[in-house]
Amino acid sequence: xxxxxxxxxxxxxxxxxxxxxxxxxxxxxxxxxxxxxxxxxxxxxxxxxxxxxxxxxxxxxxxxxxxxxxxxxxxxxxxxxxxxxxxxxxxxxxxxxxxxxxxxxxxxxxxxxxxxxxxxxxxxxxxxxxxxxxxxxxxxxxxxxxxxxxxxxxxxxxxxxxxxxxxxxxxxxxxxxxxxxxxxxxxxxxxxxxxxxxxxxxxxxxxxxxxxxxxxxxxxxxxxxxxxxxxxxxxxxxxxxxxxxxxxxxxxxxx
Amino acid sequence: xxxxxxxxxxxxxxxxxxxxxxxxxxxxxxxxxxxxxxxxxxxxxxxxxxxxxxxxxxxxxxxxxxxxxxxxxxxxxxxxxxxxxxxxxxxxxxxxxxxxxxxxxxxxxxxxxxxxxxxxxxxxxxxxxxxxxxxxxxxxxxxxxxxxxxxxxxxxxxxxxxxxxxxxxxxxxxxxxxxxxxxxxxxxxxxxxxxxxxxxxxxxxxxxxxxxxxxxxxxxxxxxxxxxxxxxxxxxxxxxxxxxxxxxxxxxxxxxxxxxxxxxxxxxxxxxxxxxxxxxxxxxxxxxxxxxxxxx
Amino acid sequence: xxxxxxxxxxxxxxxxxxxxxxxxxxxxxxxxxxxxxxxxxxxxxxxxxxxxxxxxxxxxxxxxxxxxxxxxxxxxxxxxxxxxxxxxxxxxxxxxxxxxxxxxxxxxxxxxxxxxxxxxxxxxxxxxxxxxxxxxxxxxxxxxxxxxxxxxxxxxxxxxxxxxxxxxxxxxxxxxxxxxxxxxxxxxxxxxxxxxxxxxxxxxxxxxxxxxxxxxxxxxxxxxxxxxxxxxxxxxxxxxxxxxxxxxxxxxxxxxxxxxxxxxxxxxxxxxxxxxxxxxxxxxxxxxxxxxxxxxxxxxxxxxxxxxxxxxxxxxxxxxxxx
Numbered sequence: 029x030x031x032x033x034x035x036x037x038x039x040x041x042x043x044x045x046x047x048x049x050x051x052x053x054x055x056x057x058x059x060x061x062x063x064x065x066x067x068x069x070x071x072x073x074x075x076x077x078x079x080x081x082x083x084x085x086x087x088x089x090x091x092x093x094x095x096x097x098x099x100x101x102x103x104x105x106x107x108x109x110x111x112x113x114x115x116x117x118x119x120x121x122x123x124x125x126x127x128x129x130x131x132x133x134x135x136x137x138x139x140x141x142x143x144x145x146x147x148x149x150x151x152x153x154x155x156x157x158x159x160x161x162x163x164x165x166x167x168x169x170x171x172x173x174x175x176x177x178x179x180x181x182x183x184x185x186x187x188x189x190x191x192x193x194x195x196x197x198x199x200x201x202x203x204x205x206x207x208x209x210x211x212x213x214x215x216x217x218x219x220x221x222x223x224x225x226x227x228x229x230x231x232x233x234x235x236x237x238x239x240x241x242x243x244x245x246x247x248x249x250x251x252x253x254x255x256x257x258x259x260x261x262x263x264x265x266x267x268x269x270x271x272x273x274x275x276x277x278x279x280x281x282x283x
Numbered sequence: 284x285x286x287x288x289x290x291x292x293x294x295x296x297x298x299x300x301x302x303x304x305x306x307x308x309x310x311x312x313x314x315x316x317x318x319x320x321x322x323x324x325x326x327x328x329x330x331x332x333x334x335x336x337x338x339x340x341x342x343x344x345x346x347x348x349x350x351x352x353x354x355x356x357x358x359x360x361x362x363x364x365x366x367x368x369x370x371x372x373x374x375x376x377x378x379x380x381x382x383x384x385x386x387x388x389x390x391x392x393x394x395x396x397x398x399x400x401x402x403x404x405x406x407x408x409x410x411x412x413x414x415x416x417x418x419x420x421x422x423x424x425x426x427x428x429x430x431x432x433x434x435x436x437x438x439x440x441x442x443x444x445x446x447x448x449x450x451x452x453x454x455x456x457x458x459x460x461x462x463x464x465x466x467x468x469x470x471x472x473x474x475x476x477x478x479x480x481x482x483x484x485x486x487x488x489x490x491x492x493x494x495x496x497x498x499x500x501x502x503x504x505x506x507x508x509x510x511x512x513x514x515x516x517x518x519x520x521x522x523x524x525x526x527x528x529x530x531x532x533x534x535x536x537x538x539x540x541x542x543x544x545x546x547x548x549x550x551x552x553x554x555x556x557x558x559x560x561x562x563x564x565x566x567x568x569x570x571x572x573x574x575x576x577x578x579x
Numbered sequence: 580x581x582x583x584x585x586x587x588x589x590x591x592x593x594x595x596x597x598x599x600x601x602x603x604x605x606x607x608x609x610x611x612x613x614x615x616x617x618x619x620x621x622x623x624x625x626x627x628x629x630x631x632x633x634x635x636x637x638x639x640x641x642x643x644x645x646x647x648x649x650x651x652x653x654x655x656x657x658x659x660x661x662x663x664x665x666x667x668x669x670x671x672x673x674x675x676x677x678x679x680x681x682x683x684x685x686x687x688x689x690x691x692x693x694x695x696x697x698x699x700x701x702x703x704x705x706x707x708x709x710x711x712x713x714x715x716x717x718x719x720x721x722x723x724x725x726x727x728x729x730x731x732x733x734x735x736x737x738x739x740x741x742x743x744x745x746x747x748x749x750x751x752x753x754x755x756x757x758x759x760x761x762x763x764x765x766x767x768x769x770x771x772x773x774x775x776x777x778x779x780x781x782x783x784x785x786x787x788x789x790x791x792x793x794x795x796x797x798x799x800x801x802x803x804x805x806x807x808x809x810x811x812x813x814x815x816x817x818x819x820x821x822x823x824x825x826x827x828x829x830x831x832x833x834x835x836x837x838x839x840x841x842x843x844x845x846x847x848x849x850x851x852x853x854x855x856x857x858x859x860x861x862x863x864x865x866x867x868x869x870x871x872x873x874x875x876x877x878x879x880x881x882x883x884x885x886x887x888x889x890x891x892x893x894x895x896x897x898x899x900x901x902x
Contacts, residue, residue: 084467086463086466086467089462089463089466110599112469112470112471112472113469114469115466115467115468115469116468116469117469119467119468120467122460122463122464122467124460126458126460126461126463126464127464128461128464128465128479128483129461129483129575130479130482130483130485130575139465139468139470139479140468140469140470143465143468143470143471143474143475143478144468144469144470144471189464192464192468193467193468196468196469292792292795293792295792295794296792296793296794296795297793298794299793299794299797300685300689300793300794302681303681303682303684303685303688303689304685304689304690305681306677306678306679306680306681306682306684306685307681307682307685307686307690307698309678310678310679310682310702310705310764310768311701313705313713313761314701314704314705314708316716316720317708317712317713317716320716320719320720321712321716375612376612376615376616377612377616378612379608379609379611379612379613379615380609380612380613380615380616382609382612383609383610383612383613384613387606387609393613396617397613397616397617399887400616400617400620401616402883402887403620403880403883403884403887404616404619404620405883406818406822406879406880406882406883406884407623407822407876407879407880408821408822408823408824408849408875408876408879409822409824410822410824410849410852410853410872410875411623411627411822411872411875411876411879412623413853414627414630414852414856414868414869414872415622415623415626415627415872417856418626418627418629418630418869419622419626421630422626422629429857440619440623443616443619447616471601471602472602472605473601473602473604473605473606474601476605477605497707500709501707501708501709501710501711501712502709502710503709503710503711503824503825504710504824504825504828504849504853507824507853507857508852508853508856508857529709529711529825532711532712532715533711533714533825533829535715536714536715536718536719536829537829547715548715551711551712551715554709554712555708555709555712558707558708558709559704559707562703562704562707566700
């Protein structure tokens with residue numbers, strides 16, 4: 029489904045993803061607008077997490093998993109690129125905060141730099157500072173960047189993971205239900221953050237929380253049983269759904 | 284009548300409980316007896332000279348003759364050389380195979396094969412490992428058949444399965460989310476494995492190395508076949524004949540000289556202490572691993 | 580730059596190409612290590628086969644059935660050492676199984692919780708003590724005790740069985756078996772304990788509900804459920820006893836004869852190799868000893884694989900039961 033009035037940062041074409049013989053998503057065609065937030069919603073098991081994990085080629089790292097089809101990033105097919113290179117351009121935040129438990133806050137954020145490009149200490153300091161500020165975590169950790177990452181609260185850990193993803197300087201940020209393990213206050217902080225991040229990044233967020241999708245996103249895609257049912261500007265989708273399935277889902281008749 | 288039967292069943296049950304408790308007591312008897320004997324006979328020779336002097340001339344005190352106690356500097360150095368050399372051989376191989384099995388094997392048969400081979404290797408009798416290392420050198424270079432190098436190969440055969448198994452288990456306890464976090468940052472596979480997954484599993488890996496050292500440090504049988512007779516001379520290098528603490532215990536036990544015998548008990552105490560320390564350390568690293576995996 | 584963008588620096592130099600060299604080098608190193616482990620297994624068998632080829636071709640089956648081991652007359656029969664190995668291990672296991680199982684039952688069913696961990700650690704310590712120390716202790720403490728106290732009594736009271744009619748020397752099959760039992764006990768205890776501890780509570784409760792006493796619960800519900808684990812532990816204990824060298828070498832007397840009673844000296848395959856291999860000057864002696872090593876390796880591996888099979892089937896079964 030094509031975008032109107034927007035340039036597409038990513039484009040999914042005829043994407044199918046499998047776990048062993050079973051097909052998790054089926055013939056997905058979708059575009060993601062540059063520097064906008066796109067939400068993917070749908071009941072659990074609908075394939076939305078699988079879809080987002082195909083966008084940075086993480087899906088194929090699971091045992092017996094593979095994907096067929098194309099995903100274009102600025103017109104270049106991800107599946108013809110080196111997967112590590114893809115993941116450096118497309119960052120990801122996971123459902124449960126997963127900071128590296130063996131590293132300090134500073135080392136977590138600087139991990140993509142230290143492991144991938146080895147900049148000077150000075151540049152790294154700047155990048156860490158910038159990422160922590162972008163993730164709205166700097167004020168809370170500025171006195172203890174050398175403390176263990178696990179000493180942070182759950183919400184802080186998730187923002188740390190966002191900072192870590194941003195420090196690698198991606199163009200696209202994938203978020204796989206980033207608030208599902210967080211309390212309401214931490215959740216609203218992350219939502220505020222998403223609104224700011226789209227100034228610079230293309231954000232794609234999977235959520236099972238429709239209110240969240242409505243609050244944070246510009247575009248919404250609704251998936252059901254591995255298929256893309258409807259896609260459009262968030263307002264249209266929630267207020268004037270074209271498909272019967274979409275309507276019954278957003279009005280809470282199943283889920 | 285009925286009541287009586289129930290009563291007898293109860294008494295029998297209590298009797299069996301007492302018997303099972305008694306089994307513990309019986310098992311503890313040799314433990315206590317061995318530790319007691321080693322302390323009783325080993326402690327008197329543990330002094331400065333014990334650690335710094337060479338093996339003395341053989342001597343048994345008689346009226347008018349006092350024997351020189353001497354020390355076990357050479358066996359002690361030899362044991363350290365053997366621990367170092369055999370670890371150098373076994374640890375990289377064991378860790379490499381474990382990483383391959385867990386990180387690259389997936390659920391393929393090759394991954395399970397490594398675990399199976401390690402299990403089977405762990406059943407190899409130590410004397411067979413010694414015979415194997417000896418014959419390797421007989422084929423390769425008979426002049427080095429009795430050397431620290433040869434003995435280290437024998438010990439490494441015993442250590443590899445322990446390192447592999449423990450390392451495998453440690454790597455498997457590292458949650459998949461850690462690997463995904465690293466992959467999603469575009470970190471290359473080998474860097475992720477070495478600097479993130481492996482570092483996370485490090486306490487468990489250290490546990491494996493400590494256990495393997497504890498096992499090999501006390502082995503005497505393979506040394507009997509591979510180390511030769513190097514106890515009387517100072518250390519001459521890894522391709523020369525050598526000595527080690529467990530081997531000296533054997534010499535002290537089987538020769539009729541009082542001062543050698545006394546030193547053997549000293550070696551036994553030293554070895555017991557070393558193994559106790561290693562097992563306490565390995566328990567500590569195991570807890571460390573468990574704490575780390577709970578995210579503390 | 581977009582006006583109002585709160586983050587001034589925008590995407591500086593990006594790395595699009597990921598270095599492949601590191602990945603490939605690393606994988607090659609891992610493959611080498613993996614191949615080394617597998618090759619080690621194969622090399623053990625091949626090298627021993629190669630070294631014993633002369634004995635195998637010259638002696639043939641007479642090696643396996645020969646009742647005499649006499650390098651000075653160039654006669655090599657493995658039976659004396661093989662029988663010594665089997666008898667000492669069997670007796671060791673006869674002692675270790677009831678004690679180890681009893682201890683495991685006490686630890687899992689009766690012991691107060693605070694006692695379980697420390698006693699478990701003491702039993703692990705029992706396993707960690709080097710065999711040469713057990714051998715030394717056996718030689719200095721156990722052998723004289725056997726010779727002067729235990730064996731004369733056994734001869735007096737149990738001599739009629741035919742098992743104990745010999746001169747009490749202490750350096751014999753019985754003493755070796757005792758020392759071996761000490762070494763097998765920790766294995767039997769640890770594996771049995773783990774499998775007894777894995778018995779689901781519901782199994783015990785079912786027995787308690789029909790009025791069983793503590794012992795009846797253990798006997799009828801717990802032990803049958805943990806049976807294969809107990810068997811595997813015993814088999815692994817047997818493996819430990821069969822392959823043991825030093826503890827046996829020092830107390831068995833090292834005479835390559837078929838023992839006439841439990842108080843007779845003897846040898847085991849491991850002790851025979853340790854005793855003779857470095858001084859094997861007769862032309863066929865070393866090959867014959869390497870062949871003995873090959874036989875010992877085969878027995879030990881067969882036992883080990885058997886025990887692992889039992890254990891893995893047990894785990895698979897528990898996995899299925901849990902689902």
